[in-house]
Structure formats: structure tokens, C-alpha cells
Amino acid sequence: MGDERKPPTLKDVINIGLALATSAVELAEQKVSQLVQRGKLSAEEGKKMLGDLRKRGEERAESIRRRVETEVQAALKKMDLVMKKDLEALRAEVRELKRQLRSKS
Secondary structure, three states, X not given: OOOOOOOOOHHHHHHHHHHHHHHXXXXXXXXXXXXXXXXXXXXXXXXXXXXXXXXXXXXXXXHHHHHHHHHHHHHHHHOOOOOHHXXXXXXXXXXXXXXXXXXXX
């Protein structure tokens, strides 16, 4: 019959991204180490280069995290789901209305 594979979940996509990021960091460390060993970079230059790469990677990861959060919020809004904070606000309002009804009886 047909191919009935399920699409990857958000968790799958995030795990793939993390694996790719980890691989990229490891590859960068190996390449910089090779440049240092060959004398093309000093140890200090290698450390600085890796530090710069890590900083850019962290900035990109934060940017991606914010974008994913925005997209998830938009998807949730489209699904018309009740957000926890909204549910808590309604619960508080119901409690207050119940309190007011009891005080009038």
C-alpha cells in the first residue's frame, strides 16, 4: 500500500537542529585545532575564533527560539485554544462571582 509515515514532530525537528548544531561546533573545533597545529593560527587566535563562533551560534539559537515561540503562539491562536493565563483569569472571575452571590444570599 502507500507510504503512511507520520510527519516529524516539533520535538523531532528541534532534536535534529540540536544534533546539527552540536556537529557544527565539533567540526569547527576540529578545524580550528588543525589550523593551530599547522601554525596557521596561534592558540590565542584559535580560542578567539571559537569564542566568536560560539557567540554567533548562541545569538542565532536565541533568534530561532524567539521565532519558534512566535510561530507556536500563532498556531495556538489559530487553533482557538484557551491559554493557561486566560483560563486562570476566568477561574478568578468565577470565584469572585460566586463570592458575590454568596454574600447576597
